Amino acid sequence: MVNILLTITASLTLMLAILTVINGQKKALNIVLFFFSISIFLWLVFSLLTNLSSNPDIALHFARLSLVGPLLSSFFFSVFIKLFLSDKRREISYWVRLSLPMVPVLLLTPTKLNISSIDSYGANTQVGLLYLLAIPIIAIYSFSGVLELVKYFRHTKDKALRSQIFYIIVGINLTIIPGIIVNGLLPIIGWNEAYLYGPNFAIFMVLFFSVSILKHGLLNIRFIAVRALTYVGLLASLTAIYVILADYVARKLFDNEQFPQLVLQVSAVIILVFIFEPLRKLLDNLTRNVFFQDNYDPQSFIEDVNKILVDNLEVETLLNKIVNTIENNLKSDFCSFYIRDTSYYKSRTIGDGQSGFNEKESNKLKELLPKIRKKTISIYDSSATKEEAEVVDIMKNANAEVLVRLVSTLEYEVHGVGYLFIGPKKTGKLYNDQDLKILEIISNELVIAVQNALRFEEIEQFNVTLQKKIDDATKELKASNDKLKALDEAKDEFVSMASHQLRTPLTSIKGYVSMVLEEDAGKINEQQKQMLGQAMFSSQRMVYLISDLLNVSRLKTGKFIIESKPVYLPDLVESEMSQLYDGAAAKNITLSFDKPKSFSTLSLDDIKLRQVVMNFTDNAIYYTQSGGKINVSLKDKKDSVEFTVEDNGMGVPKAEQHKLFAKFYRADNARKARPDGTGLGLFMAKKVIVAQGGSLIFDSKEGKGSTFGFSFPKEKLEITTTEG
Numbered sequence: 001m002v003n004i005l006l007t008i009t010a011s012l013t014l015m016l017a018i019l020t021v022i023n024g025q026k027k028a029l030n031i032v033l034f035f036f037s038i039s040i041f042l043w044l045v046f047s048l049l050t051n052l053s054s055n056p057d058i059a060l061h062f063a064r065l066s067l068v069g070p071l072l073s074s075f076f077f078s079v080f081i082k083l084f085l086s087d088k089r090r091e092i093s094y095w096v097r098l099s100l101p102m103v104p105v106l107l108l109t110p111t112k113l114n115i116s117s118i119d120s121y122g123a124n125t126q127v128g129l130l131y132l133l134a135i136p137i138i139a140i141y142s143f144s145g146v147l148e149l150v151k152y153f154r155h156t157k158d159k160a161l162r163s164q165i166f167y168i169i170v171g172i173n174l175t176i177i178p179g180i181i182v183n184g185l186l187p188i189i190g191w192n193e194a195y196l197y198g199p200n201f202a203i204f205m206v207l208f209f210s211v212s213i214l215k216h217g218l219l220n221i222r223f224i225a226v227r228a229l230t231y232v233g234l235l236a237s238l239t240a241i242y243v244i245l246a247d248y249v250a251r252k253l254f255d256n257e258q259f260p261q262l263v264l265q266v267s268a269v270i271i272l273v274f275i276f277e278p279l280r281k282l283l284d285n286l287t288r289n290v291f292f293q294d295n296y297d298p299q300s301f302i303e304d305v306n307k308i309l310v311d312n313l314e315v316e317t318l319l320n321k322i323v324n325t326i327e328n329n330l331k332s333d334f335c336s337f338y339i340r341d342t343s344y345y346k347s348r349t350i351g352d353g354q355s356g357f358n359e360k361e362s363n364k365l366k367e368l369l370p371k372i373r374k375k376t377i378s379i380y381d382s383s384a385t386k387e388e389a390e391v392v393d394i395m396k397n398a399n400a401e402v403l404v405r406l407v408s409t410l411e412y413e414v415h416g417v418g419y420l421f422i423g424p425k426k427t428g429k430l431y432n433d434q435d436l437k438i439l440e441i442i443s444n445e446l447v448i449a450v451q452n453a454l455r456f457e458e459i460e461q462f463n464v465t466l467q468k469k470i471d472d473a474t475k476e477l478k479a480s481n482d483k484l485k486a487l488d489e490a491k492d493e494f495v496s497m498a499s500h501q502l503r504t505p506l507t508s509i510k511g512y513v514s515m516v517l518e519e520d521a522g523k524i525n526e527q528q529k530q531m532l533g534q535a536m537f538s539s540q541r542m543v544y545l546i547s548d549l550l551n552v553s554r555l556k557t558g559k560f561i562i563e564s565k566p567v568y569l570p571d572l573v574e575s576e577m578s579q580l581y582d583g584a585a586a587k588n589i590t591l592s593f594d595k596p597k598s599f600s601t602l603s604l605d606d607i608k609l610r611q612v613v614m615n616f617t618d619n620a621i622y623y624t625q626s627g628g629k630i631n632v633s634l635k636d637k638k639d640s641v642e643f644t645v646e647d648n649g650m651g652v653p654k655a656e657q658h659k660l661f662a663k664f665y666r667a668d669n670a671r672k673a674r675p676d677g678t679g680l681g682l683f684m685a686k687k688v689i690v691a692q693g694g695s696l697i698f699d700s701k702e703g704k705g706s707t708f709g710f711s712f713p714k715e716k717l718e719i720t721t722t723e724g
Contacts, residue, residue, distance in 0.1 A: 010044040029083050036076035043069025064114045071102050074141035081145035105134050142176045174204035296329040309449040313456050319350040333423035340418050344461040361394045376440045377403045404443045417450045562691050567604040570595045576613045593632040602717040608688045615681040616645040616708040624649030644709030652700040661686045
């Protein structure tokens with residue numbers, strides 16, 4: 001039974017060593033605990049080999065080696081405690097001085113000074129001077145670490161850390177004190193057989209260290225360790241049952257009778273097969289109840305939070321419900337939100353009554369948190385930066401163990417909407433990686449929800465103050481609006497009257513100029529003809545401008561009417577082009593129009609359509625530089641007719657194209673090239689085309705030219721197909 005206990009303890013110790021190192025290969029604390037566990041493991045293994053060796057020489061060799069384990073384990077325990085309590089890296093010379101007392105003892109362990117003689121199976125052990133010297137060295141290393149733990153235990157207020165320290169103190173004392181007595185003092189006074197039992201006390205160290213790891217989060221390997229402990233316990237239970245049934249009972253009842261022993265062994269195996277699954281479930285439930293009292297379903301936790309975020313928009317209600325959900329799932333002593341200043345509220349703490357940080361601490365956190373590229377800060381993080389360490393000190397003063405920033409980005413100098421701070425767990429356990437990860441996930445969703453709630457809160461408060469201003473301003477706006485309407489009506493009346501008054505003298509001017517050009521009043525030379533042609537062209541432009549003004553006025557009064565009649569577009573376009581060739585030539589611009597030989601006759605407003613053709617072509621001439629080209633095209637397609645004016649002029653900036661057909665709007669480059677424009681031509685062109693069932697054609701690239709035109713469907717407008 002002694003050897004079975006040694007085997008089980010050695011297995012648990014090796015498992016502890018492996019788990020600590022694979023969980024944190026780069027962490028000094030994990031590495032030191034690994035070597036401490038391996039030292040205990042060597043002590044147990046060499047002691048077991050000593051007990052099992054029938055050859056006295058081999059037993060003596062393993063017995064001497066077994067002293068290495070206690071020496072190394074006491075040293076590494078002392079190192080572990082120093083790192084555990086301070087986590088400060090010391091100079092190499094410090095660790096060298098710390099290890100010097102045990103170096104000569106380790107070097108002399110294979111000699112007679114250690115153990116002089118031993119019988120087979122570890123009986124009648126005779127210890128030497130070196131062995132006696134090793135006992136106080138082990139005690140000094142071990143109890144120096146224990147004294148530091150006790151001193152720290154008495155001063156710290158951290159519940160989780162106190163629980164960890166308590167289990168470490170109990171476990172190491174239950175191993176070292178009996179071990180020194182049984183393996184040190186009793187062999188000195190002559191009870192040599194006691195030497196066999198000393199290593200068995202290591203089971204207490206392993207168990208209490210395991211509880212500190214499993215139940216209180218030491219080194220944060222709880223989940224893996226609990227699963228491993230379950231299966232080690234399962235293996236140990238099955239082994240014990242088999243040994244009792246197949247070995248002990250068989251020898252007691254049947255002694256040397258082989259067949260009954262074989263039957264009992266087979267029966268034991270069959271029993272093990274049937275009890276394996278129930279025993280595994282029992283151990284699973286046991287470890288879950290003992291080590292996972294604070295367990296929760298992460299998915300349900302997140303779903304509960306999401307439901308609250310969806311169903312609530314008022315800040316206080318929303319955050320108080322989140323607080324209750326976090327406390328219920330994480331078993332926290334308290335949980336509170338700190339929300340920064342808003343337009344209508346000063347900074348506030350919302351939670352379960354905890355005051356949180358004082359004004360000085362809050363101001364310090366405002367300064368530190370934007371410099372930290374983490375959303376979740378835990379007081380257990382051993383790799384904290386300088387700023388994080390300062391935040392952790394503030395958290396400890398407020399008894400908070402976790403702080404979660406409510407920020408949407410981790411860029412520097414980002415304050416966010418506030419932060420969430422959480423106290424220790426009611427169970428005394430630590431917040432593990434899963435807890436911190438869940439809190440970070442929740443914080444990402446909380447940021448948006450809290451921002452929306454704060455905006456809603458501001459809107460509500462803003463509405464209260466705004467309503468009165470709106471009521472006061474409404475009367476003033478109404479009076480101003482009445483004045484604007486009166487001015488607008490007066491303007492429309494003036495434009496309409498002025499346009500009508502201008503048409504009569506302008507018609508007379510056009511008539512007389514036309515008569516002179518046709519030489520009704522006598523012969524004129526070429527220069528006079530050219531000058532009168534320009535006057536005629538300008539008069540026609542004035543006619544179109546007046547028509548645009550009148551049409552705008554008619555649009556507002558609902559008197560804008562399309563007067564359709566049969567129109568043969570090639571003749572209409574040719575007629576308008578004839579008035580523009582001289583103007584284009586004067587600017588050294590090539591204006592071309594290839595008149596179709598045959599074309600469909602459509603039902604359109606002849607006068608208004610002439611204005612559109614003239615406007616598109618006239619604009620092209622004005623906004624095309626000297627030496628440019630303008631191509632006027634008229635196409636009779638299967639289902640429609642198309643008219644386009646394509647130039648290589650200045651074009652329209654892309655950012656202004658969407659406003660080009662608005663009333664009185666002109667692009668910046670157009671205003672510079674032609675300051676006298678009104679911005680009505682394209683506006684009215686669009687109205688005329690759309691009112692007759694057509695659509696505009698427009699494409700332009702700044703610096704490369706523009707294409708303006710229109711398209712009419714033939715199905716509804718075509719009358720007959722005629723020849724030119």
